[in-house]
Amino acid sequence: MVETGVGPMPAYTETLPRVAASVHSARRLVLLALDVWGLTGVRDDAELVVSELLTNAVLHARRDSVRVTAMRLGEGWVRVAVVDLSRERPAARVAGDDQESGRGLDMVATLSGGRWGVELLPWGKRVWAELGDKPDE
Incomplete structure (x- = not known):
């Protein structure tokens, strides 16, 4: 459970080494959480976002580790987040047609319907995206 402004919310979280191989572990964590909560409709999008x-x-x-969290915000609604130890905000780039990288934040924005952001923390930042059906939608 993670304590939020609206009370404790169910969450899965794990600290991972800041290495490319951790992407697989992060996907596995998020998919496990979604399966447990029955939120299979956002599996593909959540896997790409994380x-x-x-x-x-x-x-x-910078530093050696990151923290990945999947938090159930409500019925059919989840937040996926990554905390790292850099206070530098991510910046969207314009990628050329022949470039293999530079589209990640645009993809996150598209898959989350624009529900994503960055929270600066005293020691770093949390980059998050919300997926699924918000109750007021």
Whole structure:
């Protein structure tokens, strides 16, 4: 459970080494959480989002570890987040047609319907995206 402004919310979280191989572990954690909560309709999007967020942290953050969290916000609604130890905000880039990288944040924005953001923390930042059906939608 994670304590939020609206009370404790069910969450799965894990600290991982800041290496490319951790992307697989992050996907596995998020997919496990979604299966337990019965949120299978957002599996593909959540898997891509956590992959992009963690890849950004691996490439651009500092220190040796990151924290991945999947938090159930309500019926049919989840937040996927990656915390790293850099206070530098991620910046969307314009990628050329022949470039293999630079589209990750655009993909996160698209898959989350624009429900994503960055929270600066005293020791780093949390980059998050919300997926699924918000109660007010």
